[in-house]
Amino acid sequence: MKNGYVLAIDQGTTGSTVLIFDHDGQVRGRAYSEFAQYYPKPGWVEHDADEIWLVTVKVIGEALAAARIRASDLRAIGITNQRETTVLWDRASGKPVARAIVWQDRRTAHHCDELKERGLEELFRRKTGLVIDPYFSGTKVKWLLDQEDGLRARAERGEIAFGTIDCWLIWKLTGGRTHATDYSNAARTLLYNIQDLCWDEEILGLLDIPKAILPEVKPSACIFGATGPERFFGTPAIPVAGVAGDQQAALFGQACHGPGLAKNTYGTGSFVLMNTGNKLVFSNERLLTTIAWGIGDEPVEYALEGAIFVTGAAVQWLRDGLQIIQSAAECEALARSVADNEGVYFVPALVGLGAPHWDPYARGLLIGLTRGTTQAHVARAVLESMAYQTRDVIEAMQRDSGITLRELRCDGGASVNSLLMQLQADILGVPVEVPRIVETTALGAAYLAGLATDFWSDRRELADKWQLDHRYTPRLDQAERQRLFRRWHQAVERCKGWALDEE
Numbered sequence: 001m002k003n004g005y006v007l008a009i010d011q012g013t014t015g016s017t018v019l020i021f022d023h024d025g026q027v028r029g030r031a032y033s034e035f036a037q038y039y040p041k042p043g044w045v046e047h048d049a050d051e052i053w054l055v056t057v058k059v060i061g062e063a064l065a066a067a068r069i070r071a072s073d074l075r076a077i078g079i080t081n082q083r084e085t086t087v088l089w090d091r092a093s094g095k096p097v098a099r100a101i102v103w104q105d106r107r108t109a110h111h112c113d114e115l116k117e118r119g120l121e122e123l124f125r126r127k128t129g130l131v132i133d134p135y136f137s138g139t140k141v142k143w144l145l146d147q148e149d150g151l152r153a154r155a156e157r158g159e160i161a162f163g164t165i166d167c168w169l170i171w172k173l174t175g176g177r178t179h180a181t182d183y184s185n186a187a188r189t190l191l192y193n194i195q196d197l198c199w200d201e202e203i204l205g206l207l208d209i210p211k212a213i214l215p216e217v218k219p220s221a222c223i224f225g226a227t228g229p230e231r232f233f234g235t236p237a238i239p240v241a242g243v244a245g246d247q248q249a250a251l252f253g254q255a256c257h258g259p260g261l262a263k264n265t266y267g268t269g270s271f272v273l274m275n276t277g278n279k280l281v282f283s284n285e286r287l288l289t290t291i292a293w294g295i296g297d298e299p300v301e302y303a304l305e306g307a308i309f310v311t312g313a314a315v316q317w318l319r320d321g322l323q324i325i326q327s328a329a330e331c332e333a334l335a336r337s338v339a340d341n342e343g344v345y346f347v348p349a350l351v352g353l354g355a356p357h358w359d360p361y362a363r364g365l366l367i368g369l370t371r372g373t374t375q376a377h378v379a380r381a382v383l384e385s386m387a388y389q390t391r392d393v394i395e396a397m398q399r400d401s402g403i404t405l406r407e408l409r410c411d412g413g414a415s416v417n418s419l420l421m422q423l424q425a426d427i428l429g430v431p432v433e434v435p436r437i438v439e440t441t442a443l444g445a446a447y448l449a450g451l452a453t454d455f456w457s458d459r460r461e462l463a464d465k466w467q468l469d470h471r472y473t474p475r476l477d478q479a480e481r482q483r484l485f486r487r488w489h490q491a492v493e494r495c496k497g498w499a500l501d502e503e
Contacts, residue, residue, distance in 0.1 A: 002023045002075075002455060003023075004073055004455070005020050005022055005028060005067070005069060005073055005074055005075065006021050006074065006075060006076050006077070006078060006446040006449050006450050006455055007019075007020050007021075007060065007063070007064075007074050007076075007077050007078070007446075008020075008077075008078040008079075008080065008242075008442040008443070008445040008446040008449070009060070009077065009078070009079045009169060009442075010081075010439070010441050010442040010445065011056060011079070011081045011082060011165050011166075012081075012082055012246065012267060012268065013082045013085075013102065013103070013104070013268040014034055014035075014037065014268060015032055015033055015055075016032070016035065016055050016056045016059050017030070017031070017032045017059065017439070017442060018030070018031050018032075018056070018059045018060050018062070018063040018442075019439060019442040019446070020063050020067045020069065020074075021443065021446045023456075024465065025437070025446075025447075025462070025465040026437075027437065027439070028067040028069070029063040029064060029066035029067025029068075029069070030063060030066060031059045031060075031061075031062035031063040031065075031066055032059060033058060033059050033062075034055075035047070035052060035055045036048060038099060041107070043105070043107060043351065044105055044106070044107050045102040045104045045105045045351070046101060046102060046105070047085065047100040048096075048099055049087045049089070049096045049099070049100045049165075049168055050095070050096060052100075052165065052168070053168070053169070056169065060232075061233065070235070071232055071233040071234070071235035071238065072235045074235075074238050075238075075239075076239050076240075076241040076242065076452065076453040076455060077173065077227070077239065077240045077241065077449060078240075078241065078242035078243070078249075078442075078444075078445030078446045078447075078448055078450075079166050079170065079242070079243045079445055080243070080244055080245065080246045080249035080250075080441050080445035081164065081165040081169070081185070081245060081246060082102070082246060082268075083103060083164060083165075083184075083185060083188045083245040083246060083247070084103035084135055084136050084140075084164065084189070085100050085101065085102045085103050085137075085164060086100060086101045086140040086141055086144065086162070086164065087100045087162070087164070087165065088141070088144050088151075088155075088160055088161070088162055089160070089163075090159065090160060090161075091158070091159055091161050091176075091179075092159065094171070094172075094176055097148070097151065097160065098144055098147070100165070100168075101140040101143070101144065103135055104135075104268075104269075104309060104351045105134065105140065105351075106134045106360050107143060108134040108139035108140060108142075108143050109134050109352075109360040109361070111134075111139050111142070112132045112133055112134055112139055112360070115132050115139075115206070116132055120132065120206065123203075124190065124203065125282070127194070127200050127202075127203060128187070128189075128190055128191070128192060128193065128200070129187065129194050129280070129288060129289030129290055130190055130289075130290075131358055132190070133358055134360055135307065135309075135354070136188060136189060136190035137162075137164060137190060137191070138189055138190030138191045138203070138207050138209070139207065141162055141191075141207070141209050141213075142207045142209060145208070145209065152210065155209075155210045155212060155213045156210040156212060157212070158212040158213075160212075160213050161179055161213055161215070162209075162213040162214060162215070163179070163181060163215055164185045164188070166181055166182065166185050166243050166244075166245070167180065167215045170224050170225060173225070173232065173240055174224070174225035174226065174227065174228070175227075175228045175230065177225055178224055178225035178240070179215045179216065180215050180216040180217070180218050180224050180225070181215045181216075181218070181243070182217065182219065182220040182224075182243040182244060182245075182293075183197070183217060183218075183219060183220060183293065183294040183300055184220055184243075184249075184290070184291050184292065184293055184294075185243070185244070185245045186199075186217045186291075187290045188245055188290065190203070191203055191204060191207070191214070192217070194289070194291050194302075195280060197217070197300065198217075199214050199217075218243075219293075219294035219295060219296055219297075219298075219300075220242065220243055220248070220293040220294050220295065220448050221241070221242055221293070221294070221295045221296055221448040221449070221451045221452040222241065222296060222452050223239045223241045223452055223453070224239075224240045224241065225239075225240050226239050226240065239449075239452070239453055240449075241448075241449040241450075241452035241453050242445050242446065242448030242449030242450070242451070242452055243445070244293055244444060244445060246265070246267070246271075246441045247271040247273055247305065247441075248273070248290070248291075248293055248303065248444070249440075249441045249442075249444030249445045249448070250263060250265040250271075250411055250412070250440045250441040250444055251263055251273045251275060251303060251444070252292075252444035252447060253411070253440030253441060253442070253443035253446075253447060254409045254411060254435065254444075255459075255462060255465075255466040256274075256409065257459050257463060258275060258277065259275055259276055259277035259279070259403075260274065260275065260401075260403045261274070261275050261409075262394075262397070262405055262408060263408070263410065263411060263440075264390055264409075264410050264412075264424075265410075265411050265412040265441065266311055266312055266410065266411070266412035266413060266414035266415055266420070267311070267312050267412045267413060267414075268310075268311070268313045268316075269307065269308050269309045269310055269311055269312070269354070270308040270311040270312075270386060270389065270390060270412075271305060271306070271308065272305065272306040272308075272390060272393045272394060273290075273292070273303045273304070273305045274304045274397050274403070274405075275292060275301065275302075276301075276302045276303055276304055277301055277302070278299050278300075278301060278302070279302065280302045281302065281304055281400060283304060283396070283400045284399070284400060285356050285396035285397070286355060286356045286358055286396070287304050287305060287356060287393070287396055287400060288305040288306070288307060288355065289302065289303075289304060289305075290302065290304075290305050291303075295451060295459075296451075296452065304397050304401060306354075306355040306393025306396060306397060307354040307355050308354050308389045308390065308393065309348075309349075309350075309351050309353070309354040310348040310349070310350050310351060311348070311385075311386040311389065311414065312328070312412070312413060312414050313348070313350065314350070314382045314385065314386075315328045315331050315382060315414070316328065317348075317350065318378070318382060322378075324375045324378065324379070325379070328413075331379050331382070331383065331417070332383075332417045332418070332419045332420070334375060334376050334379040335376060335379040335380040335382075335383050335419055336419055337376045338376045338377055338380055340380075341377060341380050341384060341484075342368075342370075342372065343368040343370070343487075344369060344373055344377040344378065344380070344381045345367050345368050345381055345384070345385070345491040346364070346365070346378065346382050346384075346491075347362075347367075347491050347492050347494075347495045348364055348382070348385050348389075349362035349363050349364050349365065349495050349498075350363070353492070353495075353496070355393050355396070356392060356393060356396040357392075359496050359497065361496070361497050361499045361500040362495045362496045362497065362499075363499050364495065365491060365494060366378065366381070367494065368491075383417070383419060383420045383423060384427075384484075385488075386414065386420060386423075386424070387420065387426070387427040387428070388427060388484075388485065388488040390408075390424060390427075390428070391427050391428055391485065394428065405428075406430060407430055407431045407432070407433055408424070408431075408432050408433070409432075409433050410424065410432050410433065410434050411434070411438045411439070411441070412440075412441070415434050415438045416434075416438060418470070421434060421470070421472045422472050424472070425472040425473060425474045426474050426475055426476035426481065427476075427481060427484065427485065428474070429474050429478070429481060430474065431471055431473050431474070432472040433468055433471050434468075434469050435466060435467060436467040436468070436469040437467075438469075447462050
């Protein structure tokens, strides 16, 4: 039994979570805090990067207190983060030059359209594995550099730094000594060549982004730098040693270490990833080809990904927008109060549609309403929409990879919703497995940090720690499953392109 603990920062879209794990992979301390969301215009979403840092520090302190340990008991720090969210800051002062543009933000849709009209989509796909979409960091960086006179010139002189949220937190934790990101986050910027493993000069030129602002790219499990006492509760030199984008970290935490293994994480959005090993599989189904992780000096591993923009955020909309529930936990009981959807479907295209549709102009649709429709039918339709979107992605993934999924490992906040998990098994027609520790995103970051610091020996040791909590098997007959899914697609088609004339 090794002494000490690994701290994982899970910096998400709506809040920051910190978990402290012991050598058995068990949670010893946990803390969470939300932070402000800014919506200055329709389709725009912003965060205050300074606030994210302050909230993260606060939550670290609370997690240490909950675990009843000192910072000096920590052997490593892992970071996992909302991906694609874009921060620019002044290297000298360490202050952001503007609010962070969040991955959900759609303000660069027209610029993406222009790039597609120039016939560049295949070039970007071949080099980055991604589609041209406002989702990714590249066009966000260009937009920020275009906004302020002189900012691009300052960037070219090396005065400005760019980073995704992991990079920003590494910079802050190390007191500005380390400007670095990992393979998995670099692969989400639309600027990184995932075959040659370098920032792509041609793409940088097309987007007019100076190379001087870019971070160094390192393996996901390696030592990025160390904290200083002024930054970490008076304790010197705790290694920041594991970094991965949230979905790749969840794949690792779910022990999907081999080709063909897949998971779905239910958070603000949902993200289905399938490990393809050292093989880079390009998608014909408009899925994303991405780097899963790099472990030390080992060759990088790849994944196919389907990004669903809105799942848990739709439940937040029921709470904050429609105000038909007081808390997210109430959604399950409300949805259970009706036997079926009675023809009500909800397409949660609140910020456009992600994979496999990729329509930034789609908007949310609630259809099939009658005089008999109640709040319960709407709540059920919201939960069902998560299951339908997941099947859309998995069917595309199976066509791309030639692999038939035998089971799906699920995690994230909504995986504790037993109605949703049963719906997911019913709509997919395969078993759904939920592990005992559903916060696998943080667990994956901790495991990567622990591997880099020899706190854990190898992946086999980590895979042995995975424990099943509940297995949901399909109950729906095939004819009903197909009928529901066919109606879902009819609703999806009706919401596409809705905002096109408003842009």
